[in-house]
Amino acid sequence: MSSYRRALPQLTGGPFITDGGLETSLIFLAGQELPCFAAFPLIETSGGREILGAYFRPYLDMARRRRAGFVLSTPTWRANRDWGARLGYSVEELRRANADSVALMTELRDEQDTGAPIVIEGVIGPRGDGYRADARMTADDAERYHAAQVEAFRDSDADMVGAFTMTYPEEAIGIARAAAVCGLPVALSFTVETDGRLPSGDSLQSAIEQVDAACNGSRPQYYMVNCAHPSHFESVLVPGAAWSDRIRGLRANASTMSHAELDEATELDAGDPQDLGRRYRALRERMPRLCVLGGCCGTDHRHIAAICEACL
Numbered sequence: 386m387s388s389y390r391r392a393l394p395q396l397t398g399g400p401f402i403t404d405g406g407l408e409t410s411l412i413f414l415a416g417q418e419l420p421c422f423a424a425f426p427l428i429e430t431s432g433g434r435e436i437l438g439a440y441f442r443p444y445l446d447m448a449r450r451r452r453a454g455f456v457l458s459t460p461t462w463r464a465n466r467d468w469g470a471r472l473g474y475s476v477e478e479l480r481r482a483n484a485d486s487v488a489l490m491t492e493l494r495d496e497q498d499t500g501a502p503i504v505i506e507g508v509i510g511p512r513g514d515g516y517r518a519d520a521r522m523t524a525d526d527a528e529r530y531h532a533a534q535v536e537a538f539r540d541s542d543a544d545m546v547g548a549f550t551m552t553y554p555e556e557a558i559g560i561a562r563a564a565a566v567c568g569l570p571v572a573l574s575f576t577v578e579t580d581g582r583l584p585s586g587d588s589l590q591s592a593i594e595q596v597d598a599a600c601n602g603s604r605p606q607y608y609m610v611n612c613a614h615p616s617h618f619e620s621v622l623v624p625g626a627a628w629s630d631r632i633r634g635l636r637a638n639a640s641t642m643s644h645a646e647l648d649e650a651t652e653l654d655a656g657d658p659q660d661l662g663r664r665y666r667a668l669r670e671r672m673p674r675l676c677v678l679g680g681c682c683g684t685d686h687r688h689i690a691a692i693c694e695a696c697l
Contacts, residue, residue, distance in 0.1 A: 403679030423463035462510035507538030527559020553585035565603035574609035581621035609634035634677030662695035
């Protein structure tokens with residue numbers, strides 16, 4: 386069972402890195418078909434596990450060379466009930482897929498000697514589309530909905546839960562509450578549009594403050610921003626403000642395109658890795674509490690290398 390659930394090392398040590406855009410890398414760079422943009426079915430076969438291992442090892446090697454901590458995220462962003470049903474998974478099969486994903490991450494962690502902590506993060510995605518605030522739930526409904534996936538992580542070697550591409554506050558509140566019930570630390574990551582607001586229209590400040598207020602004594606360990614280019618949210622961050630200080634991680638897109646444009650894109654926009662690295666450095670200079678640095682759609686090892694060069 387996890388040794389980091391009581392004290393996440395990324396909140397007390399130096400910068401941690403993580404991987405890039407798993408799904409876009411597998412589709413556009415590795416030639417994999419991912420129905421419903423879901424990577425977790427790869428866990429079902431030895432060939433699929435080899436593909437996932439080949440994806441993660443260069444990032445882990447990067448962390449080893451730099452003696453940096455690493456957050457190792459499971460490929461389970463789509464492994465919830467609605468998306469699982471579209472892919473033909475039963476509730477029990479989904480639970481096993483989530484547990485097996487953690488087991489693979491544990492194997493990858495154990496074969497590495499990075500000289501720094503490796504934190505295993507059980508990843509949860511939105512019930513609906515990651516680019517729209519659809520399939521909206523109340524906080525109570527969201528807690529019940531996501532409880533099964535959180536419980537699968539609780540019963541595994543996962544160190545924490547990471548909820549990514551949250552599009553409205555109530556779903557994030559539900560996940561945070563479900564994690565608290567299971568005794569798991571949780572990081573919540575919101576996505577924003579080109580105006581720096583969530584797809585729901587909420588400001589980033591309002592979303593974070595709503596979640597913190599609703600969770601009382603079981604607030605998330607920290608917040609992140611993912612699936613948006615830094616140019617979309619740089620201007621809304623307020624260094625020194627209490628809500629901004631709660632943001633401890635970034636997993637930005639490579640592309641400056643909007644979510645709507647990305648949804649229509651048939652080719653990968655890898656952007657400018659060096660520019661992305663410079664933007665991360667500028668954000669860390671403004672917000673030195675940023676400690677988890679990785680990528681999202683369109684990013685790969687080149688972008689994470691550029692971020693490391695700029696920030697570590």
